[in-house]
Amino acid sequence: MADWQEITGGITAPRGYRAAGITAGLKPSGLPDLALILSDVEAIAAGVFTTSQVKAACVDYCRQRLQAKHNTRAILCNAGQANAATGSQGWFDALESAMAVAQALNISSDSVLLASTGVIGQRIRIDKLKAEIPQLVAALSDTGSDAAARAIITTDLVTKSIALETTIGDRPVRIGGIAKGSGMIHPNMATMLAFVTCDAAVSPGLWQQMLSRAADRSFNSITVDGDTSTNDSLIALANGQSRTPAIVEMGPEAEKLEAMLTAVCQHLAKAIARDGEGATCLIEVQVTGTHDELSARQIAKTIAGSSLVKSAIFGRDPNWGRIAAAAGRAGIPFEQENLQIKLGNFLLLENGQPLAFDRAAASAYLKGASKGAYLKEDTVLISVSVGNGHGTGKAWGCDLSYDYVKINAEYTT
Structure with missing residues (x-):
């Protein structure tokens, strides 16, 4: 029997997180297309990304940021344009996006991580994005998970969200997540984005190890059509706001946390496979x-x-x-x-x-x-x-x- 229970709230269920999703005019459809996830305090960040040699600017950006520092405050995600195979200008668009969010939040730009999804070869509509950042920041809410989940999807028919809670050291610990993905899905990541929030305190190296193992047992174990994408990103934050003792090495508490992290990732991964383009089961x-x-x-x-x-x-x-x-x-x-x-x-x-x-x-x-x-x-x-x-x-x-x-x-x- 699982040592946790499902709760409501998605990525804002863990303590100390807010989220928002708005329509910024990036998608021709006029549907929501810009999302922001914010931790109230510095959070330890870990990531798993596409193995494709053709990578979106956001993937290169996140890898560089995570190699330089493990602390993060925010994740910005745009839908509509993948900003992949867009050359040096696509890189500058990514930098501008991070700077715009950082200025609006009054934080350092290297505390912002990025994700993009949409058509390969199309740059972000950067002017529209920058113009709507103030509205996006104003919309941040501790009940904003559903809005963020809607703003990151493309061909998905449904949003994908989950939150679980367990007890560590007699205190509740929560992990929440949202994801998008429907087609171009195959192991070694897929055309998928997934964002996970956690309120436990975990050392950077251990959090990365946990996430990598969870990815192998979830997002790297789904397939829709045999195609791997340019933008695949799984980013997980742990901000310590549960006030539980820091987990710095493997042991019973780390195993319990990793099992719940894997369960969150598997739920989202199965939701992606179930929502495969044209799929019936x-x-x-x-x-x-x-x-x-x-x-x-x-x-x-x-x-x-x-x-x-x-x-x-x-x-x-x-x-x-x-x-x-x-x-x-x-x-x-x-x-x-x-x-x-x-x-x-x-x-x-x-x-x-x-x-x-x-x-x-x-x-x-x-x-x-x-x-x-x-x-x-x-x-x-x-x-x-x-x-x-x-x-x-x-x-x-x-x-x-x-x-x-x-x-x-x-x-x-």
Whole structure:
């Protein structure tokens, strides 16, 4: 049983945080497009970013800032323009954005982190952004999480938010988060932004280690379409306002905090996969029996990312051969005679041998999952075992529908 409970409030649930989201005129649609998250005091910051060689200016900016100092006060996020592949001018736009926020908040510009999302190759509409910064700062509120969550999305159909609370040292500790992402989603980050706030006190190195591990078990374990983006950013702040003793090394309290951080990240990651462009259901792949966790996750991610598996799920076709083929090409050695595959509660393959199963019922299971009739949160569960090892891992994805092609074929037109 989880050692925490879900609470309301999103990124402003932890103590000492405010947030805002407004319409600044950056998106042609006229929808909200500028968000700000502020810690009332200096917060320890950690980040995980895209591994792409083509990176947005905000990614380079954040990496430089976090290498130079671990303390941060604010995160500014614009939607509408990715400010990626925009050359030196895109870099100057990023600097101007940080300076504008810093001046409005009366803080140092190196205490501002940045994120952008939108069309690659388009610079931020910097004049519009700068003109609306005073309005954005004025809108900051300790109930502003929902507004911020709305302002960071692009093709998302829904906002993504979560907050959890546990007890450390007889005092409540909270972690909240918001995220965006729907397409161009694949491990090694994805077209996703996620912002996490925490009111515990954690040493910088340990907070970064916790976040990196949580990212591997969440955002680096989801896939929608096999494409990794230029702007992926996961930024987490810890400001110590819970007034609990500082956590400086691994131990029971650190493990409890990391488990809750991972749960927040996994909730947001699954929400991204569930909201995949054109998707009708979430796919969860559970793999057991490998030598270690990394190997299990690799097999799980390969299955979740298989276009053939995803297409079969959309077609409500219990074609386990596609699952077996994906597991076999994941690059992780295992004996074929040890392979077991289950779809929900339907055992399809055991000891490497196909089994008779009720195909119509299995197809009905897939149809029901698309409507949320069989499993909580519209989830199709694929379970794979490859041996007797202790390694276990999970990955999440979604089905591949006709609408995915339509959405992306017309993305800039």
